[in-house]
Amino acid sequence: MAKPIDVAVETNHDPLEPPESYFVPATDVYETADELTLVAEMPGIKPDGLAVTVEDNVLVIRGRPGAKSEAGGEVLLQEFTAGEFYRAFQLPADYDTEKIEAGLRQGVLTLRLPKSERLKPRRIEVKVD
C-alpha cells in the first residue's frame, strides 16, 4: 500500500451522540500537498441546520433539515425523505483545525483542512560532493 489508510477513516468514536436514525452523506475525501478536502452531499440542508465539530481529532458533520413544509396532495412517488445527516471521520493529528474552511452550496458541504507545516511534504536538497 502506497498510502496509509488511517487518513479520514470513519470511526465509531462519537464526541457528539449520533442521532437515533440518520443518513450517511456520500462524501469525497481527497488530499493535496497543502490541504485535505471533504465534499459531502447533504441535499435539503440549510446553513443554520449544519454543524461541523472537531474534538480529539474526530471530525463530525451533521445536518438537520428545517421544519417540514406541509406539502398537500396525494403522494404518487416517494424516493427520498427529509432526515438528519451524520458522519464522523478520524483525522490524523496534524491538521490545523482552527483554520478549517467550510462552505455549503446547493446541499453540498465543502471542508478544507490546511495541513500544519509538519505534514507538508518538504523537498530535501541532495548535495553531491
Added chain:
Amino acid sequence: MAMKAWVPAAGPLAELQREMNRVFDSVFGRHFKPVGRIRSGYVYPPTNVRETDDAYTLECEVPGLEMADLEVYVTGNQLTVSGSRKRTIPEEEVTLHRHERDTGRFSRAVTLPSPVDSGGTEATLADGILAIRIPKTEEAKPKRVEVRVGD
C-alpha cells in the same frame, strides 16, 4: 394511480414494502448503517411526486448542481430532467481517500397520469433540491357535478 416504470408508492405493494421496511428496521436498524443516501435502485435523481387537484409537484435531489447544469423539458404529459454532474476532484497531484459522489450525464423521464399545461411549469432550485410544479390542463382538473334531486 399506477405509473409506468415507477416504484409503486400506493397500493398493496407499497404497503407490503413499508411493512418489510418496518420489520427490517426493528431488527437491524441500530446496527445496519447504509452508506450514502437511501435510493430506490440506481435511478437518479431520486424524485418525489405529489398530485393536487390542479397540479403535479415534483422534487428531485440534485445536490451540487446549479440551474445551468440542469435541463427540464415537458413533452405532452412527460417530464424530463437531465443534466451533468461534474467531477470536482482535481485530476492531478491528489490522493483520493473516498470517492462516493457520482459524476456524469443523467436523464430521467416521468410520465404524469393526466394532461398538463406545460407553459405553466415552474422550476426552482434551493439547497440541492429541484422543485417543479406543473399545472394540469383544465380538462384534467376535477369537476364538481351538481346532483339534482329528481322529482
